[in-house]
Amino acid sequence: MGAADPGVVELISAIQLLTRQLAVANGVPELWTVDDMASWLQLSVSSVKQSVICRPGFPAPLMPTGVDGAARRWLASEVTAWATQNRARLPKGRPER
Known part of the structure; x- marks a missing residue:
């Protein structure tokens, strides 16, 4: 199966981001x-575990169940918001093949 068209992937990502932002804006x-x-x-x-969530200033996780070891x-x-402010210091993803 071939790789998806980069333009389509970018459009899908933008739609997903907008959907999330609208949900947050609506409370x-x-x-x-x-x-x-x-x-x-x-x-x-x-990469996220080793190079992103451990950075100083990264938002604190929530523990929905309040139990140690629960999924954060x-x-x-x-x-x-944090990623937007720190985008220059984020690790780079691998180029698509």
Whole structure:
């Protein structure tokens, strides 16, 4: 199966971002997992864990269940705001093949 057209991929990403922003603007805060952040940042999950969420000033995670070891979640609006302010220092994703 061939690679998707870069223009289509970019359009889909823009639509997804706009949908998230509209949900947040309408009072529906979206919670992201590490996988969600990796997809949005176009990085691997390991890159996000090792090079993004550990950075000083990165938004604090939420623990929905309050139990140690539970899956952490982040407010999408906080992550996107942080990424926008720190975009020059984010790791670069791999070029598409």
